[in-house]
Amino acid sequence: MSGKVFIPQDKLASALERLNEKVPVWVPVSQGADRWGIDFKPFRAGMVPVMDRQSTALPKEVIFPQVQTLMTFEYVKAPEDPGRVQLKLEEPPEAGNALVFGARPCDVRGFFTFDRVFTEGPFVDNQYKDRREKTLFAVLLCREADEACFCSSVGSGPADTAGGDLWITPVEGGYVVEGLSERGGSYVQLLGDPATEEQAAAASRSQEEVSRQKVGSLDPSGVVQGQKDRFEDKDFWRSMVNQCLGCGVCTYVCPTCYCFNITDEMRHSRGERMRSWDSCMFAVYTQEASGHNPRPTKLERYRNRVGHKFSYFPEKYDGMIACCGCGRCIRSCPVSIDIRKVVENLKERSHACA
Amino acid sequence: MHAHNPYLPELATVQEVIGETHNICTLRVVLNDPEKMKNFQFTPGQVGQLSIFGVGESTFVINSPPTRMDYLQFSVMRVGEVTQRIHLLNAGDQIGVRAPLGNGFPFEEMKGKDILFVGGGIGMAPLRTLLLFMLDNRQDYGDITVIYGARSPHDLCYSYEFDQWRSGGANLVLTVDTEHPGWKERVGFVPTVLKEEAPSAHNRVAIVCGPPIMIKFVLFGLKELGFEDDQIISTLEKRMKCGVGICGRCNMGSTYVCLDGPVFTYSELREMVPEL
Amino acid sequence: MSLLSERLGWIVFEAETKRLHELVKAVLPELDGIVGWEQGFDALHATPVFVNREEDVHRLMWSPLCVHNLSGYLVKTPPFLPRDEGRKVGICVKGCDSRSLVALEQEKFLGRDRLHIFGIPCEGTVDWRRVMKKIPLRGVSSVRREGPELKVEDSRGVHSLPWEESLARRCLRCAHPNPLVHDVLVRDPVEPRIKKDEAYGLVEEMDQKSLEERLAFWSAELDRCIRCYACRNACPLCVCQDRCIVETRDPKWLTQKMGISEKFMFHMIHSLHLAGRCTECGECERVCPMEIPVTLMKEKLNQITREILGYEAGIDSQLVPPLLTFNPGEHEL
Numbered sequence: 001m002s003g004k005v006f007i008p009q010d011k012l013a014s015a016l017e018r019l020n021e022k023v024p025v026w027v028p029v030s031q032g033a034d035r036w037g038i039d040f041k042p043f044r045a046g047m048v049p050v051m052d053r054q055s056t057a058l059p060k061e062v063i064f065p066q067v068q069t070l071m072t073f074e075y076v077k078a079p080e081d082p083g084r085v086q087l088k089l090e091e092p093p094e095a096g097n098a099l100v101f102g103a104r105p106c107d108v109r110g111f112f113t114f115d116r117v118f119t120e121g122p123f124v125d126n127q128y129k130d131r132r133e134k135t136l137f138a139v140l141l142c143r144e145a146d147e148a149c150f151c152s153s154v155g156s157g158p159a160d161t162a163g164g165d166l167w168i169t170p171v172e173g174g175y176v177v178e179g180l181s182e183r184g185g186s187y188v189q190l191l192g193d194p195a196t197e198e199q200a201a202a203a204s205r206s207q208e209e210v211s212r213q214k215v216g217s218l219d220p221s222g223v224v225q226g227q228k229d230r231f232e233d234k235d236f237w238r239s240m241v242n243q244c245l246g247c248g249v250c251t252y253v254c255p256t257c258y259c260f261n262i263t264d265e266m267r268h269s270r271g272e273r274m275r276s277w278d279s280c281m282f283a284v285y286t287q288e289a290s291g292h293n294p295r296p297t298k299l300e301r302y303r304n305r306v307g308h309k310f311s312y313f314p315e316k317y318d319g320m321i322a323c324c325g326c327g328r329c330i331r332s333c334p335v336s337i338d339i340r341k342v343v344e345n346l347k348e349r350s351h352a353c354a
Numbered sequence: 355m356h357a358h359n360p361y362l363p364e365l366a367t368v369q370e371v372i373g374e375t376h377n378i379c380t381l382r383v384v385l386n387d388p389e390k391m392k393n394f395q396f397t398p399g400q401v402g403q404l405s406i407f408g409v410g411e412s413t414f415v416i417n418s419p420p421t422r423m424d425y426l427q428f429s430v431m432r433v434g435e436v437t438q439r440i441h442l443l444n445a446g447d448q449i450g451v452r453a454p455l456g457n458g459f460p461f462e463e464m465k466g467k468d469i470l471f472v473g474g475g476i477g478m479a480p481l482r483t484l485l486l487f488m489l490d491n492r493q494d495y496g497d498i499t500v501i502y503g504a505r506s507p508h509d510l511c512y513s514y515e516f517d518q519w520r521s522g523g524a525n526l527v528l529t530v531d532t533e534h535p536g537w538k539e540r541v542g543f544v545p546t547v548l549k550e551e552a553p554s555a556h557n558r559v560a561i562v563c564g565p566p567i568m569i570k571f572v573l574f575g576l577k578e579l580g581f582e583d584d585q586i587i588s589t590l591e592k593r594m595k596c597g598v599g600i601c602g603r604c605n606m607g608s609t610y611v612c613l614d615g616p617v618f619t620y621s622e623l624r625e626m627v628p629e630l
Numbered sequence: 631m632s633l634l635s636e637r638l639g640w641i642v643f644e645a646e647t648k649r650l651h652e653l654v655k656a657v658l659p660e661l662d663g664i665v666g667w668e669q670g671f672d673a674l675h676a677t678p679v680f681v682n683r684e685e686d687v688h689r690l691m692w693s694p695l696c697v698h699n700l701s702g703y704l705v706k707t708p709p710f711l712p713r714d715e716g717r718k719v720g721i722c723v724k725g726c727d728s729r730s731l732v733a734l735e736q737e738k739f740l741g742r743d744r745l746h747i748f749g750i751p752c753e754g755t756v757d758w759r760r761v762m763k764k765i766p767l768r769g770v771s772s773v774r775r776e777g778p779e780l781k782v783e784d785s786r787g788v789h790s791l792p793w794e795e796s797l798a799r800r801c802l803r804c805a806h807p808n809p810l811v812h813d814v815l816v817r818d819p820v821e822p823r824i825k826k827d828e829a830y831g832l833v834e835e836m837d838q839k840s841l842e843e844r845l846a847f848w849s850a851e852l853d854r855c856i857r858c859y860a861c862r863n864a865c866p867l868c869v870c871q872d873r874c875i876v877e878t879r880d881p882k883w884l885t886q887k888m889g890i891s892e893k894f895m896f897h898m899i900h901s902l903h904l905a906g907r908c909t910e911c912g913e914c915e916r917v918c919p920m921e922i923p924v925t926l927m928k929e930k931l932n933q934i935t936r937e938i939l940g941y942e943a944g945i946d947s948q949l950v951p952p953l954l955t956f957n958p959g960e961h962e963l
């Protein structure tokens with residue numbers, strides 16, 4: 001591991017250009033001149049990263065693309081007997097390395113949820129594991145928490161470095177960057193000149209200050225019981241999600257949502273089987289061939305979404321909450337449904353019951 | 355299953371297709387890799403994902419028993435896209451198989467006990483694997499009573515095997531919903547026939563599989579006969595995708611039907627969130 | 631939640647909100663509930679709320695943050711409708727929202743007699759993203775309108791923005807700010823910002839561009855589409871819902887792929903299904919998390935409908951929408 005370097009604001013693009021030559025870099029960029037939102041994109045020369053607010057869409061895409069080929073297949077004539085059709089299956093090539101520059105603590109935390117599901121077995125998702133291992137994160141010290149954020153309530157925080165390989169601290173005039181992992185550390189020198197003592201001290205001060213911040217005041221304890229107690233209280237769930245539109249926004253922008261669909265596409269005799277992000281908020285998600293749907297309305301779907309994050313996941317994975325408190329589902333929800341409100345209410349009701 | 359990639363099916367060849375009813379057919383399938391076929395191990399009740407490449411994958415119980423490994427057998431009811439295509443298969447066609455998946459029946463715990471199978475329609479498929487397994491290990495089990503019903507005689511699967519089941523030591527009670535010319539067995543709904551048969555609940559395990567409405571009334575009947583929740587076993591159906599506990603589709607609360615199921619006792623089901 | 635609302639000051643239009651409470655209380659016993667807006671998770675957001683008890687009436691509010699078009703709730707599953715024939719449900723509507731009600735009535739999805747409509751003449755709704763883009767805000771504590779300015783208070787102080795610059799695009803091109811149908815009006819009618827003929831400025835601007843430029847524009851915009859279908863689900867007139875082309879497998883119109891052609895296909899069909907039906911409430915554009923100007927496509931189709939057929943949806947409940955009529959003698963169709 002090496003010391004700290006300083007990247008002046010106006011040299012950020014050129015630093016990223018150098019980095020991009022070593023490892024493909026993803027950066028947060030504006031969605032358009034008069035747009036508020038930002039999105040992670042593969043770095044190209046001339047891109048100006050936007051580091052002053054959380055992205056709308058996620059770096060989830062880097063490790064878990066919205067659409068990913070699981071295998072390709074081809075129907076071919078058997079060489080010895082052209083009347084017989086054989087199948088050829090091919091697995092997709094391995095992924096390359098990547099580095100996500102300017103991910104926020106919540107963006108990285110999301111993958112901790114994925115890791116439990118995709119890599120712990122009994123079955124291991126090798127494609128996920130491959131990309132996960134090959135992707136580095138340059139984590140940004142987050143000073144932009146807003147009213148929707150609650151990362152400190154779910155085990156993270158704005159100065160969280162868990163899962164990071166590099167740490168970016170915004171200071172006057174630029175960024176101080178330091179290594180967090182060995183692999184990350186090997187890129188530090190490349191990014192800028194060694195930070196002056198002043199710059200390093202400013203970074204440390206900022207880190208200390210931010211790590212003292214408590215973002216959010218949600219207390220998710222007691223929710224597992226609350227979910228059980230209130231599971232069949234339809235009026236309660238209705239009052240929580242009556243306004244839901246049943247779109248996929250909350251799940252698609254969520255760093256911890258991982259549910260996917262598997263579909264085949266074929267042209268002539270060749271095709272692919274792919275997986276794509278799915279949403280438990282979609283009506284057809286659990287619809288069975290018979291037409292029967294165990295979650296027929298948004299009430300049951302939202303109940304499952306909240307349950308999955310705050311009850312079922314902790315039950316299955318030693319207490320781990322499948323939410324990193326990024327607030328994206330709240331911010332991007334077209335009707336401003338607040339998952340914290342549901343969680344708070346579940347708790348209150350369960351206390352009232354007890 | 356491929357150890358390194360749980361989504362990658364084994365290629366397999368359809369050996370034989372048997373028409374069971376107007377909308378159910380049975381496939382006998384062998385894996386193309388003879389080594390893998392030889393070493394294939396599973397528990398009765400475990401399932402497989404069958405692939406028609408270009409259309410998709412669907413879940414079916416392996417309804418042949420592990421004691422008869424010439425082929426893997428699946429019975430498929432035609433309900434949607436994949437099943438429609440499966441019904442067009444002929445001997446020699448290539449498909450994909452991911453198996454075995456899921457938990458299977460606790461057949462060890464059933465040793466020394468009397469057994470009651472209650473099946474309706476395609477629900478006989480998951481029962482068949484365990485039934486044949488038990489008949490092949492007949493000495494391990496007490497009385498084996500099978501109550502199997504369908505709408506009409508033409509809707510009963512495996513009718514060509516009934517004699518074998520009987521001679522193998524099963525007390526087979528067949529029933530259809532209404533009278534049919536030439537039908538010499540029982541007439542009436544499965545729950546009614548269960549009441550008439552009234553098998554003793556003492557030291558017995560009941561395995562129930564069929565349409566939801568049948569299950570509901572069979573459960574009432576079993577309760578009346580004195581069966582406790584942990585003496586009743588059933589299999590669940592959920593829409594599945596990955597089948598390996600990752601894609602998140604088949605959950606009921608924190609239970610994943612593809613991994614933790616599809617076989618559950620009624621006492622287990624009571625503990626789960628009621629989202630059937 | 632009570633905690634939040636105590637801490638934060640809201641952009642509540644007090645007089646209008648008070649009047650709304652009075653009007654609602656007066657009829658609530660005869661209604662099977664009312665859908666309106668209440669304060670959302672912060673000072674910049676409201677959220678729809680369903681009220682059927684007097685003690686909840688105080689939750690209802692009116693402010694320029696009441697951005698949602700609530701009429702979709704009347705027709706989308708499960709529809710918010712009265713339990714039996716003789717009764718009604720209440721709904722709060724702005725000018726644009728009221729046109730959705732008219733259009734739904736025109737298409738026989740709704741009966742006017744089942745609704746008690748609280749009409750709210752509207753001076754424009756605030757686009758929170760536009761505000762945030764102009765003033766990066768942290769910890770917004772209050773939002774107010776003071777004359778020609780929007781004043782926002784956050785952890786760093788008070789910021790102001792010209793009112794017009796805080797408004798949603800749909801509001802800047804709105805010719806019908808006063809509800810076209812209502813049982814009561816919550817406030818006095820307001821002066822429309824523009825005339826209908828002036829509403830298609832951006833469409834005309836787009837028309838000036840070459841085909842290549844237009845293709846490049848839409849490719850870049852639609853490239854961002856994540857296919858969340860919020861635009862579809864929020865549209866009160868997108869009534870197919872779960873039988874939409876994106877879900878049907880037979881016939882299969884779309885794959886799960888993320889290619890531009892799939893997205894074009896979805897948006898083209900979505901727009902075409904709304905040609906001459908869309909009332910330009912702008913919900914599809916408002917709800918898009920990726921800020922894609924999806925209403926613009928429908929505007930173009932509506933402009934054509936106006937020019938060729940002289941028709942505008944959601945104005946007159948007695949008119950039959952042209953694409954729902956079929957006249958064998960018609961030329962050029």
Ligand SMILES: Cc1cc2nc3c(=O)[nH]c(=O)nc-3n(C[C@H](O)[C@H](O)[C@H](O)COP(=O)(O)OP(=O)(O)OC[C@H]3O[C@@H](n4cnc5c(N)ncnc54)[C@H](O)[C@@H]3O)c2cc1C
Pocket residue numbers: 261262263284288289290401409410411412413414415416428429430431432433434435436437438476479480590591592593594616877878879
């Ligand atoms: C544990 C278990 C055991 C079972 N055992 C048996 C058995 O032994 N015999 C039997 O007959 N049945 C069995 N079933 C039921 C069987 O799996 C279903 O009937 C079957 O999957 C229906 O498939 P289909 O393709 O015909 O139906 P469809 O409804 O057409 O769906 C099939 C597939 O098409 C795709 N698809 C369809 N619609 C969509 C959509 N809107 N979006 C995305 N993808 C879509 C999906 O890949 C889906 O899996 C079992 C089910 C389970 C869970």
Ligand code: SF4
Pocket residue numbers: 243244245246247248249250251281329332333334335336337
């Ligand atoms: S984003 Fe909001 S409206 Fe859309 S499904 Fe999620 S909770 Fe419902």
Ligand code: SF4
Pocket residue numbers: 250253254255256257309322323324325326327328329330339
């Ligand atoms: S549930 Fe909401 S707050 Fe939690 S991680 Fe997902 S998007 Fe963020």
Ligand code: SF4
Pocket residue numbers: 854855856857858859860861862914917918919920921922924
């Ligand atoms: S709301 Fe936006 S991102 Fe979602 S499907 Fe519509 S255009 Fe695409």
Ligand code: FES
Pocket residue numbers: 593594595596597598599600601602603604605610611612613
């Ligand atoms: S089918 Fe994917 S988790 Fe069960």
